[in-house]
Amino acid sequence: QIDSARLWGTIHETAKFGATPKGGVRRLTLGPEDKQVRDWFRKACEAAGLEVHVDTLGSMFGLRKGRDMSKAPVGLGSHLDTQPTGGKYDGVLGTLAALEVVRTLNDAGIETETPICICNWTNEEGSRFAPAMMASAAYVGDFTTDDILSRKDIDGVTVGEALDSIGYRGENPVGRQKFSGFVELHIEQGPILEAENKTIGVVDSGQGVLWYDGKITGFESHAGSTPMPLRRDALATLSEIVLAMEAAAKKHGPKAVGTIGEAVIANPSRNVIPGEIAFTVDCRSADAGIMDTLDKDLRAAIAEISARRKVDVKLDLVWRKPPTHFDPKLVDAVEGAAKMLGYSHRRITSGAGHDACNLNTKIPAAMVFVPCKDGISHNELEDATQADCAAGANVLMHTVLALAGV
Amino acid sequence: QIDSARLWGTIHETAKFGATPKGGVRRLTLGPEDKQVRDWFRKACEAAGLEVHVDTLGSMFGLRKGRDMSKAPVGLGSHLDTQPTGGKYDGVLGTLAALEVVRTLNDAGIETETPICICNWTNEEGSRFAPAMMASAAYVGDFTTDDILSRKDIDGVTVGEALDSIGYRGENPVGRQKFSGFVELHIEQGPILEAENKTIGVVDSGQGVLWYDGKITGFESHAGSTPMPLRRDALATLSEIVLAMEAAAKKHGPKAVGTIGEAVIANPSRNVIPGEIAFTVDCRSADAGIMDTLDKDLRAAIAEISARRKVDVKLDLVWRKPPTHFDPKLVDAVEGAAKMLGYSHRRITSGAGHDACNLNTKIPAAMVFVPCKDGISHNELEDATQADCAAGANVLMHTVLALAGV
Numbered sequence: 152q153i154d155s156a157r158l159w160g161t162i163h164e165t166a167k168f169g170a171t172p173k174g175g176v177r178r179l180t181l182g183p184e185d186k187q188v189r190d191w192f193r194k195a196c197e198a199a200g201l202e203v204h205v206d207t208l209g210s211m212f213g214l215r216k217g218r219d220m221s222k223a224p225v226g227l228g229s230h231l232d233t234q235p236t237g238g239k240y241d242g243v244l245g246t247l248a249a250l251e252v253v254r255t256l257n258d259a260g261i262e263t264e265t266p267i268c269i270c271n272w273t274n275e276e277g278s279r280f281a282p283a284m285m286a287s288a289a290y291v292g293d294f295t296t297d298d299i300l301s302r303k304d305i306d307g308v309t310v311g312e313a314l315d316s317i318g319y320r321g322e323n324p325v326g327r328q329k330f331s332g333f334v335e336l337h338i339e340q341g342p343i344l345e346a347e348n349k350t351i352g353v354v355d356s357g358q359g360v361l362w363y364d365g366k367i368t369g370f371e372s373h374a375g376s377t378p379m380p381l382r383r384d385a386l387a388t389l390s391e392i393v394l395a396m397e398a399a400a401k402k403h404g405p406k407a408v409g410t411i412g413e414a415v416i417a418n419p420s421r422n423v424i425p426g427e428i429a430f431t432v433d434c435r436s437a438d439a440g441i442m443d444t445l446d447k448d449l450r451a452a453i454a455e456i457s458a459r460r461k462v463d464v465k466l467d468l469v470w471r472k473p474p475t476h477f478d479p480k481l482v483d484a485v486e487g488a489a490k491m492l493g494y495s496h497r498r499i500t501s502g503a504g505h506d507a508c509n510l511n512t513k514i515p516a517a518m519v520f521v522p523c524k525d526g527i528s529h530n531e532l533e534d535a536t537q538a539d540c541a542a543g544a545n546v547l548m549h550t551v552l553a554l555a556g557v
Numbered sequence: 558q559i560d561s562a563r564l565w566g567t568i569h570e571t572a573k574f575g576a577t578p579k580g581g582v583r584r585l586t587l588g589p590e591d592k593q594v595r596d597w598f599r600k601a602c603e604a605a606g607l608e609v610h611v612d613t614l615g616s617m618f619g620l621r622k623g624r625d626m627s628k629a630p631v632g633l634g635s636h637l638d639t640q641p642t643g644g645k646y647d648g649v650l651g652t653l654a655a656l657e658v659v660r661t662l663n664d665a666g667i668e669t670e671t672p673i674c675i676c677n678w679t680n681e682e683g684s685r686f687a688p689a690m691m692a693s694a695a696y697v698g699d700f701t702t703d704d705i706l707s708r709k710d711i712d713g714v715t716v717g718e719a720l721d722s723i724g725y726r727g728e729n730p731v732g733r734q735k736f737s738g739f740v741e742l743h744i745e746q747g748p749i750l751e752a753e754n755k756t757i758g759v760v761d762s763g764q765g766v767l768w769y770d771g772k773i774t775g776f777e778s779h780a781g782s783t784p785m786p787l788r789r790d791a792l793a794t795l796s797e798i799v800l801a802m803e804a805a806a807k808k809h810g811p812k813a814v815g816t817i818g819e820a821v822i823a824n825p826s827r828n829v830i831p832g833e834i835a836f837t838v839d840c841r842s843a844d845a846g847i848m849d850t851l852d853k854d855l856r857a858a859i860a861e862i863s864a865r866r867k868v869d870v871k872l873d874l875v876w877r878k879p880p881t882h883f884d885p886k887l888v889d890a891v892e893g894a895a896k897m898l899g900y901s902h903r904r905i906t907s908g909a910g911h912d913a914c915n916l917n918t919k920i921p922a923a924m925v926f927v928p929c930k931d932g933i934s935h936n937e938l939e940d941a942t943q944a945d946c947a948a949g950a951n952v953l954m955h956t957v958l959a960l961a962g963v
């Protein structure tokens with residue numbers, strides 16, 4: 152059993168790096184608060200006897216030796232960056248539970264056959280730089296390191312510049328640290344476990360994701376003197392697209408979601424018809440066929456709206472992550488650990504994307520979910536109980552022990 | 558006849574203050590470019606022998622003596638501020654044509670019975686500070702000077718601070734400069750004169766205006782893991798409001814317009830359902846009954862949408878300007894001048910608001926319109942011909958001469 156109070160203490164200790172007045176955390180990837188939590192994490196890893204190294208995209212790895220150093224370690228961990236108005240648990244729980252697993256093994260003097268390696272992946276959230284789960288995507292070769300290093304945030308700062316500015320452009324090439332498997336603990340970020348009163352989600356699959364960048368070009372014109380039929384209103388166009396995306400997702404019941412999270416009017420003025428809007432789209436399903444339908448429906452709606460309104464709409468797919476099917480053996484291992492520890496559990500699909508989803512395309516991976524209050528995440532009100540966090544960390548530890556061998 | 562080339566020259570000379578790469582002008586009220594054009598205007602007035610004074614809201618007045626100085630002068634002019642992406646003619650034409658009238662009278666050695674006074678009103682556009690036509694509204698007592706001085710722009714800078722920062726908080730109390738009548742030349746900013754091939758619009762009325770500030774409070778949540786039915790999406794809510802406003806205006810055919818020109822998502826992120834949006838509404842009609850219907854329809858739509866989506870929507874009316882009916886005698890004077898000069902003309906309703914609309918509530922006022930290309934205004938592509946601008950300035954001059962007496 153891990154030390155529940157110690158785990159809870161580290162979660163609340165690190166929540167001060169980027170703490171918001173409303174009780175949440177604002178710790179955008181590679182910003183000053185991210186540097187603070189990284190420095191804290193590095194020290195904690197070193198104090199736990201881990202050998203820390205950082206790759207060229209800033210992902211941090213803490214290696215604990217095993218008896219057989221010829222074997223690739225079992226990886227565990229998550230991320231320490233947050234959304235602009237994020238919570239205290241998303242990513243943090245999985246990373247600090249990994250640290251807690253190491254501390255517990257150290258205290259109990261347990262040596263594993265295979266080494267283990269705890270991880271803090273760079274830019275899981277994807278709100279400062281796209282795509283989300285950026286570093287783990289580069290790790291599995293979905294993007295080259297150079298491509299990722301040149302991605303820009305909204306102020307034009309590149310990933311490379313941001314890494315340098317906090318001193319976290321590491322020496323190790325991306326992908327050099329090998330793993331024989333990877334297990335990630337995370338809050339569910341959805342309402343199912345809580346509704347069904349289950350402590351552990353045995354994650355066997357994950358939704359696929361489509362991310363788009365959109366740009367609407369209508370025509371700026373006087374709000375008072377331009378007759379309604381002559382308008383080419385970019386905001387009215389966006390409004391129809393938002394509702395079309397919503398309807399396209401709803402068609403599939405619980406099997407799809409669709410969101411427009413960002414929309415910026417260029418040169419806004421109260422008495423000017425909006426002429427230009429940049430927006431982004433996020434839509435998802437665990438079914439690849441439904442993903443194709445969402446894409447088709449969205450494009451068809453946009454074509455119709457843009458022709459009718461005589462407004463130009465560009466839609467670029469910037470990221471397509473297929474649905475994830477986690478490694479059956481590792482999923483069984485997670486389920487076995489939950490059963491052995493006597494926690495109520497169920498199989499579950501992840502609504503959110505996770506680094507484990509990327510890693511699973513190259514190495515066996517699986518995930519452990521614990522409930523979060525009202526299913527709320529990506530919100531300062533995100534909450535979880537100490538008991539559930541501890542239960543998740545225990546399942547994580549016993550899954551890792553089963554994989555690494557004692 | 559005014560000097561067409563000279564008028565055209567001053568329009569293009571002042572267009573350099575805040576010139577944009579796309580050929581427009583960005584000269585937000587009381588900003589550094591506004592100071593430049595004001596300094597230029599003051600010098601040009603003094604060079605034309607006018608006595609210049611500035612009121613406490615920064616409106617500039619250039620007085621030309623008449624034979625009977627006991628009479629309140631005839632006012633003419635407009636404004637020199639622009640939209641964020643505005644054109645070279647909106648406001649500028651009317652102000653510089655007033656200067657051109659004085660120069661022409663000077664050159665011809667014409668003395669008027671009543672003095673005349675040319676004006677540059679502060680913040681006509683209303684995009685940096687609300688409401689539009691701010692200084693002329695204070696002039697007629699719709700707002701107190703202190704109220705207006707405390708209005709803030711988006712960065713929290715007050716009108717008073719902005720005036721001080723460019724040295725244009727004048728000595729004269731607002732309203733001290735009296736007028737016996739006021740005539741304003743302006744581009745139409747709509748498509749009617751051009752479509753009907755008329756040179757002069759004799760403006761007999763103006764639309765009333767409703768301005769609202771709105772705020773939507775939904776709930777931020779994860780775009781991937783929050784099921785569609787559980788969402789309280791602020792952007793989907795706004796989208797329905799935008800389309801409801803559009804439909805409510807369209808119901809009245811050419812008799813109403815409705816626009817949402819500004820909408821800002823708080824803490825936007827691609828994978829977060831928008832939780833909070835601030836927006837503004839501008840809707841107008843020349844018919845006070847239709848204005849009431851627009852208000853009622855908008856509020857009813859918002860009530861229904863907000864209840865159905867379980868999202869809170871606040872809507873505050875921040876400005877209500879009733880429809881304008883210009884002084885019949887002055888309207889006749891404008892028509893008489895157009896007829897006398899042999900220009901094709903028609904009576905017309907102004908879609909936009911103008912300082913003359915405010916002044917008309919206290920003193921006899923009227924307006925002269927000239928066509929603008931494709932009816933485009935509040936756009937960098939705004940355009941008008943030299944011949945039409947000169948025709949408008951001639952009608953302005955002869956209307957003023959008819960009122961002031963030679």
Ligand SMILES: NC(=O)NCCC(=O)O
Nearest residue numbers: 275276283503504781828
């Ligand atoms: N787990 C999580 O919130 N990841 C962020 C990436 C996404 O799914 O949008």
Ligand SMILES: NC(=O)NCCC(=O)O
Nearest residue numbers: 375422681682689909910
């Ligand atoms: N004439 C003009 O564009 N005025 C700005 C105020 C408004 O009508 O919105």
